[in-house]
Amino acid sequence: MKQFIVREIPKTNLEISNFEMQEVDIPKPSSDEILVKNILLSIDAANRTWMQGRTYRDQVFAGDVMPSYSIAEVVESNHPDFKVGQIVTSESYWEEFSLVKAKDVNKCPQNVPLSYLLSIFGIAGLTAYHGLFDVGRMEASDTVVISAAAGSVGVYAGQLAKAMGCKVIGIAGNDEKCKEVVDNLGFDGCINYKTGNLLKYLKEHCPEGISLYFDNVGGHILEAVLVRMQNRGRIVCCGAISQYESSSPIGPRNVPGFIITKRLKMEGFIVMDFQDKHLEAINHMKALFDNGKIKVIEDIAEGLESAPEALVNLLNGKNFGKSMIRVFPDP
Amino acid sequence: MKQFIVREIPKTNLEISNFEMQEVDIPKPSSDEILVKNILLSIDAANRTWMQGRTYRDQVFAGDVMPSYSIAEVVESNHPDFKVGQIVTSESYWEEFSLVKAKDVNKCPQNVPLSYLLSIFGIAGLTAYHGLFDVGRMEASDTVVISAAAGSVGVYAGQLAKAMGCKVIGIAGNDEKCKEVVDNLGFDGCINYKTGNLLKYLKEHCPEGISLYFDNVGGHILEAVLVRMQNRGRIVCCGAISQYESSSPIGPRNVPGFIITKRLKMEGFIVMDFQDKHLEAINHMKALFDNGKIKVIEDIAEGLESAPEALVNLLNGKNFGKSMIRVFPDP
Incomplete structure (x- = not known):
């Protein structure tokens, strides 16, 4: 073989x-x-x-x-x-x-x-679900930002948040992906972080600030999002793909500054930690899928x-x- | 006047x-x-x-x-x-x-x-108390590390953690302060971060890892502590004094890396957020003070x-x- x-x-x-x-x-x-x-x-x-x-x-x-x-x-x-x-x-x-x-x-x-x-019913969907619900304690009133929005996990996280009733803004690396998550997956907006000033775009898309950030990337994008977090916002640390191949990894300079002054909560997780809740997650997503609320x-x-x-x-x-x-x- | x-x-x-x-x-x-x-x-x-x-x-x-x-x-x-x-x-x-x-x-x-x-009964003691109990959910089994250990808040945080039964290691900037928090305040150990390798000292003092870090300083010390955190450890973000006067502030490079792989929780707070629990905190510390368990x-x-x-x-x-x-x- x-x-x-x-x-x-x-x-x-x-x-x-x-x-x-x-x-x-x-x-x-x-x-x-x-x-x-x-x-x-x-x-x-x-x-x-x-x-x-x-x-x-x-x-x-x-x-x-x-x-x-x-x-x-x-x-x-x-x-x-x-x-x-x-x-x-x-x-x-x-x-x-x-x-x-x-x-x-x-x-x-x-x-x-x-x-x-x-x-949808495996590692990608479960990561999105447990991150948003069990770690992020997502509520319908949240303004949710999702980085790597068109990635394996991002597409499910965004759709789950939309199905919950949240405002959802994605961050992705090209215009095609941005267009797709908005037009096909129902995101309220998506920022191409490679064009222009991410801080400015975040302010335009989220004038009310961000209450829940689902972070798949770390690095400069996390640093920028921290500036726009609402007081008592939650940051779900799922991945740090921007750093995995970097020869000079960077940490967000406003950690712990904004964590303190904005009283943020930042929490990491691994999908395997939530095995006892996988069935609940799958049932939740199955119902949404059967009703056409989540696309695979x-x-x-x-x-x-x-x-x-x-x-x-x-x-x-x-x-x-x-x-x-x-x-x-x-x- | x-x-x-x-x-x-x-x-x-x-x-x-x-x-x-x-x-x-x-x-x-x-x-x-x-x-x-x-x-x-x-x-x-x-x-x-x-x-x-x-x-x-x-x-x-x-x-x-x-x-x-x-x-x-x-x-x-x-x-x-x-x-x-x-x-x-x-x-x-x-x-x-x-x-x-x-x-x-x-x-x-x-x-x-x-x-x-x-x-003890004001901003310093209350900050220590609410940080450890209400944010950090301190338990007797915790290995607690406290930076700026001889500072306004650190001296109370360390004594509160010792009174709880925790193992307590301080981090401070000179040998006199280290000696004082150990000899006079009962810390189990204290590291002078200006001499030698902080990572190595942390490993020696906390071979079992750190389950609760009360951070008053941010920067390189936070970065080093993250390396030694136990899985599912908690980081209470109280201050970032290392960064307040820096012309080139740094962020800990292992954020969010270790936050994810170790499933850490990092949370900031301001003492005024806990006004409704001040009385509980003061009563707790008054009892310890009356019993000679906390020095002013x-x-x-x-x-x-x-x-x-x-x-x-x-x-x-x-x-x-x-x-x-x-x-x-x-x-």
């Missing part, structure tokens, strides 16, 4: 050449192990942070097979809880088949297209070969909606 | 020469106004931030009489709620007598030395003339405990 190893950990920008494809035998599960077939691989900005050091998971080093969250099918199992044919979420790798332990897989239903288990936005590249390019593209803001790789068709 | 005006707002470090003393007539209260005699003026790092821009109060400009929170005695009153002789907290100025409105004064008891109404640590300079030097000293870390100016003796 085919798999990708990390050839080299880049100091700055990740490149396709940092990965190398190799062919290996499909492994055999030993006692308690499970062999899964990776149908869809999730491409996430977090993958890049894993290369930079130990986070909530072990660091990825040069020579490692590139790890990836995936939707997979059990093809051989020595564990009583998992039967052949079962669809699971899995802590897999960029490869066609992965050997995993029972603790690293979770059963999931197969009553929707499997890509939905990564997008996915950016699926075909074939394991496309994984390196998809991750590089994501880090350069080229995806629209949840990024993933289709390795095999849905069974 | 004597008063100080701000002669010039400095771009970097405040100097004594930025203030100018002048003599003016004692003003007469018009209807609804109250004339108070300023007995003690509170010297706070926040005074410096008022010169930098609008915060939770109006900006201070060159030419203004320098504002200051004070303990004062009513000497003339045209307001029915305030009688001559009443002791009040007051939004006053660096001057012997101030004209104030009823909304800017609050009655207070005179059953303790009046300096206690600025230190004050740094009182004599005479209105010493106000500029006291503020400059405070900004340079030269005070030990709550800084204030005695303008008149207790009545």
Whole structure:
């Protein structure tokens, strides 16, 4: 089978050449192990942070097979809880088949297209939901700003906030993405941060200030948003993609200044922290989806070969909606 | 009477020469106004931030009489709620007598030395209490780190945390202050951040990590502490004295990185936000004080003339405990 190893950990920008494809035998599960077939691989900005050091998971080093969250099918199992044919979420790798332990897989239903288990009802939608509701305590009266608005998580965060009745302003890196989240996803506005003065645009779009900021990017954009936060506003720290490849990372200079004078609350989270609330989140989004209030936005590249390019593209803001790789068709 | 005006707002470090003393007539209260005699003026790092821009109060400009929170005695009153002789907290100025409105004064008891109404039972102690309990949700199991540990607020924060049963490590700017908070106030340790590697010292003092950080300084110290925070730690943002006089303010580069991966919560506050809980706080501290569990640590300079030097000293870390100016003796 085919798999990708990390050839080299880049100091700055990740490149396709940092990965190398190799062919290996499909492994055999030993006692308690499970062999899964990776149908869809999730491409996430977090993958890049894993290369930079130990986070909530072990660091990825040069020579490692590139790890990836995936939707997979059990093809051989020595564990009583998992039967052949079962669809699971899995802590897999960029490869066609992965050997995993029972603790690293979770059963999931197969009553929707499997890509939905990564997008609206999976890591992207759940991250948006838990960030807004469980961390951000979103209310209908909020003015919500969402950075990386057209990204994997942003498209769901914005639609969830609109469905709640909030005013929603996106921040994205080109005019096409801005137009799309406004015209197709119902955002009240979207700022292309690469053109003109972000502070000025934020003031124009949010003259009343921002009460809830869903931050996927960190850096200069976070710094600018802090200036426009309302007193007692909340900042949900979901990602910092602007910093993942920087050789000279910057911190927002008005931290902690504005945190104090505006009495802000800034809180980080990881979607896995909210496993006990996933079902509630999925039910919430299912109802909105069934009523046409949330659209599924996915950016699926075909074939394991496309994984390196998809991750590089994501880090350069080229995806629209949840990024993933289709390795095999849905069974 | 004597008063100080701000002669010039400095771009970097405040100097004594930025203030100018002048003599003016004692003003007469018009209807609804109250004339108070300023007995003690509170010297706070926040005074410096008022010169930098609008915060939770109006900006201070060159030419203004320098504002200051004070303990004062009513000497003339045209307001029915305030009688001559009443002791009040007051939004006053660096001057012997101030004209104030009823909304800017609050009655207070005179059953303790009046300096206690600025230190243990006043702005310093209340800031420590509300920061630790109401914002930081301190528990006995916490490892608490406190920057500016020998400062106005730090000395009370550290003693409150020790009385709670926490492990308490201070950070201060010289060995004398470190020795004093350990030997006299019972801190478990104190790091002089000006000698050696703060990261290394934090690791030595808190091998288990830090669960609660009471931040009075911001900047590089906050950046270092973030590295040693435990997962789900809380950061109480009380002050950022390292940045108030900087011509090139810095933000901690690991914001929001560690906020996300460690799921931290960072929250700012202003002591006035908790007025409805002041009595609870005072009762708590009174009980500890009566039982010898908290010492009153004050740094009182004599005479209105010493106000500029006291503020400059405070900004340079030269005070030990709550800084204030005695303008008149207790009545």
